[in-house]
Amino acid sequence: MNEMRIINCETGVETVRPLTAQEITQRTADQSRAEAERAEKDAKDALELAERTALATWIAGQSTLPEAARNALARATGVTLPVAE
Amino acid sequence: MSEGTTRGEAAAHILAREMGRRTRAVHTRIDDVEKARREALDELRAKHVAIEGVDERQDGLIDGLRADLGSVQQVASAIDQAHGETRELTAAQAQELVRIAQRLTANEATDARQDGVITEVVDRVDVLESTAPVPGPKGEKGDRGPSGPRGVMGPPGVPGAVGSGTGGGTGGGTINSVSVSSGLSITGTSDLTITNTGVRSLAGSGISVSSSTGAVTITAPSVTAGTGITVAGSGTTALTVSATGVQSLTAGNGITVSGTTTPTVSASLAAGTGIGISGTTTLSVNNTGVTSIVAGTNVSVSGATGAVTVNAPAYGTTITASTIGGTAAAGTSIGVAREDHKHAFPAGAAPSALTVSSTQATGTSASPALADHVHAMPGSATAGASAVGDTAATGTATTVALSDHRHSREAFGTPVVVNGQTTSLATGSLSTLARADHVHTMSNVGVVLASTALSAVSSVTFSSIPQTYQVLYVFGVGLYGTVTTTVTMTVNSVTTGYADTWVYWEHNGTTLSSGKLSSSSGASQTVQSMFSTANQGMVFHLWFSNYANSGTIVRYWNLRGQRYNVGSPDSVQERIGGGEVSAAPITSVTIAASSGNFSAGRLILMGY
Numbered sequence: 001m002n003e004m005r006i007i008n009c010e011t012g013v014e015t016v017r018p019l020t021a022q023e024i025t026q027r028t029a030d031q032s033r034a035e036a037e038r039a040e041k042d043a044k045d046a047l048e049l050a051e052r053t054a055l056a057t058w059i060a061g062q063s064t065l066p067e068a069a070r071n072a073l074a075r076a077t078g079v080t081l082p083v084a085e
Numbered sequence: 086m087s088e089g090t091t092r093g094e095a096a097a098h099i100l101a102r103e104m105g106r107r108t109r110a111v112h113t114r115i116d117d118v119e120k121a122r123r124e125a126l127d128e129l130r131a132k133h134v135a136i137e138g139v140d141e142r143q144d145g146l147i148d149g150l151r152a153d154l155g156s157v158q159q160v161a162s163a164i165d166q167a168h169g170e171t172r173e174l175t176a177a178q179a180q181e182l183v184r185i186a187q188r189l190t191a192n193e194a195t196d197a198r199q200d201g202v203i204t205e206v207v208d209r210v211d212v213l214e215s216t217a218p219v220p221g222p223k224g225e226k227g228d229r230g231p232s233g234p235r236g237v238m239g240p241p242g243v244p245g246a247v248g249s250g251t252g253g254g255t256g257g258g259t260i261n262s263v264s265v266s267s268g269l270s271i272t273g274t275s276d277l278t279i280t281n282t283g284v285r286s287l288a289g290s291g292i293s294v295s296s297s298t299g300a301v302t303i304t305a306p307s308v309t310a311g312t313g314i315t316v317a318g319s320g321t322t323a324l325t326v327s328a329t330g331v332q333s334l335t336a337g338n339g340i341t342v343s344g345t346t347t348p349t350v351s352a353s354l355a356a357g358t359g360i361g362i363s364g365t366t367t368l369s370v371n372n373t374g375v376t377s378i379v380a381g382t383n384v385s386v387s388g389a390t391g392a393v394t395v396n397a398p399a400y401g402t403t404i405t406a407s408t409i410g411g412t413a414a415a416g417t418s419i420g421v422a423r424e425d426h427k428h429a430f431p432a433g434a435a436p437s438a439l440t441v442s443s444t445q446a447t448g449t450s451a452s453p454a455l456a457d458h459v460h461a462m463p464g465s466a467t468a469g470a471s472a473v474g475d476t477a478a479t480g481t482a483t484t485v486a487l488s489d490h491r492h493s494r495e496a497f498g499t500p501v502v503v504n505g506q507t508t509s510l511a512t513g514s515l516s517t518l519a520r521a522d523h524v525h526t527m528s529n530v531g532v533v534l535a536s537t538a539l540s541a542v543s544s545v546t547f548s549s550i551p552q553t554y555q556v557l558y559v560f561g562v563g564l565y566g567t568v569t570t571t572v573t574m575t576v577n578s579v580t581t582g583y584a585d586t587w588v589y590w591e592h593n594g595t596t597l598s599s600g601k602l603s604s605s606s607g608a609s610q611t612v613q614s615m616f617s618t619a620n621q622g623m624v625f626h627l628w629f630s631n632y633a634n635s636g637t638i639v640r641y642w643n644l645r646g647q648r649y650n651v652g653s654p655d656s657v658q659e660r661i662g663g664g665e666v667s668a669a670p671i672t673s674v675t676i677a678a679s680s681g682n683f684s685a686g687r688l689i690l691m692g693y
Contacts, residue, residue, distance in 0.1 A: 004544040007535040009551060026580060026608055031679035034571035034614050045598060
């Protein structure tokens with residue numbers, strides 16, 4: 001662990017050396033950044049899901065509109081209307 | 086010398102001194118002589134004692150010999166009495182007497198020698214005893230006196246009278262032991278019994294003896310010569326008997342001789358072809374073959390029996406010649422052929438020449454082929470050259486190929502360049518050959534620059550990347566070793582300025598979502614992210630365009646598939662993105678896991 005394999009493309013010779021302190025720090029930073037990116041993305045996904053759920057609920061609640069009109073609105077907005085109980 | 090001494094006194098004084106010196110010398114000499122005399126006397130006494138010892142031994146021996154002789158005489162007398170006759174000594178007994186006499190003679194010689202020594206010793210003693218105390222000059226040695234007369238040997242004892250039992254009082258010795266020679270045996274101790282165990286009587290066949298005991302005369306029978314035998318010689322000791330008749334037999338032809346004392350002479354007679362033999366004592370020989378002759382065809386005879394002359398047909402003089410292809414014929418001639426007759430035979434001729442593709446032919450020549458005939462063969466010519474794509478051909482040449490002929494071969498050509506863009510499969514049209522170690526130059530073909538296994542390693546760097554391609558391509562496939570891992574990319578060891586924009590699609594089994602992400606000024610570029618269980622699969626592609634051009638921003642594109650989340654909800658994500666990384670040519674690319682090691686897979690770098 002914490003080793004780098006170096007392949008010389010001209011000679012084909014492979015060597016292995018330990019990671020430098022900077023490279024180890026970089027690994028940690030990369031890991032943190034990836035997790036932050038994932039958290040950011042998950043939060044965004046949750047927000048979008050809530051917005052879409054609210055939109056689908058609102059469309060489904062427009063009882064004055066014919067069902068065909070509600071379905072057309074759902075397809076246009078990319079949401080799935082909840083199944084009526 | 087004192088003053089007043091006269092010459093006479095001086096002389097007297099000197100004489101006195103000389104006399105004194107000489108007196109002392111004479112005394113010394115007398116002492117020496119006396120000592121030598123005593124030593125000589127001691128030596129002579131010792132010799133005398135030794136001689137006396139020898140005399141005593143000799144006297145004992147002589148007495149023993151006398152006793153032996155007396156014993157022998159007594160034994161002989163006893164034998165005579167036992168046989169009732171006067172018997173001569175046997176040869177062994179006579180030899181024993183001779184040996185005794187020789188020993189007596191030897192003793193007498195020893196006595197004479199001892200007498201001489203004794204006389205010499207006596208003389209020397211007399212000389213020594215008469216020697217004056219003062220030795221004078223030694224005189225000449227006188228002649229040795231004659232030896233004294235040998236003492237008279239005592240007479241042998243007279244044997245005692247036979248049967249008187251008194252023995253020879255004067256000459257009889259003591260018998261210590263009695264031994265007998267062969268043919269005699271003795272038994273007893275005081276009264277001896279001597280037995281003749283040898284010849285006691287004589288008799289024989291074919292000879293005559295005068296008596297069986299005592300002085301016997303043996304007479305052999307007389308020899309008379311028979312027919313063919315002669316007897317030579319007189320007396321009875323040496324006769325020569327010689328054969329004067331047939332002494333040897335030699336077998337002639339047809340005769341055999343066997344045996345020597347009574348030779349057997351045999352003859353044998355065997356019947357040959359046409360002869361018969363019968364009878365034993367009187368043999369009859371018969372002609373069982375031709376008894377008469379009759380002339381047949383072409384033959385004449387002078388008579389049927391007796392001395393017959395048979396005349397054969399005459400030899401023919403005309404002999405026909407043989408020809409090639411001639412047929413057999415019985416002939417009509419009445420002449421006969423001689424043993425060495427000879428038919429004329431066709432002569433040989435030069436054979437015809439062979440040609441390539443000649444066909445078999447019987448021939449029409451009237452001449453035969455000789456054993457060493459040789460046909461002319463077509464000559465050879467230089468073989469033609471082979472060429473790529475040659476087809477088989479019969480050929481039209483009128484010459485033949487030699488066993489070591491060789492065709493010139495096609496030359497070797499230079500391999501062509503294989504262009505990955507334009508070169509297509511082709512049979513080719515060159516007339517040259519390819520060597521086993523030929524090499525083609527490649528162009529416009531993707532080349533694997535490096536390939537390494539992803540196991541037990543956390544990062545991989547491709548260094549010294551050739552700058553001879555248009556595009557770099559990195560392909561990674563494998564497994565993550567840890568639960569949460571991201572894979573990053575850096576180039577030329579630069580850790581700043583990485584910016585990108587992404588579009589993604591994600592599906593969790595029920596919902597497909599998509600979105601757009603972007604980042605800027607990162608220390609590295611993420612090319613794969615995984616938030617799931619360990620050892621989940623990954624795959625990503627990474628392209629760098631225009632990577633070798635200095636002063637130009639290098640752009641990259643990334644396509645990846647990743648299991649983005651496990652449960653709540655479980656989702657898989659595809660991402661496409663890109664960005665700018667450097668204004669310098671890319672000579673190295675590093676792919677690294679942010680946590681743990683890659684557990685399996687492969688990372689490949691290609692250029693094209």
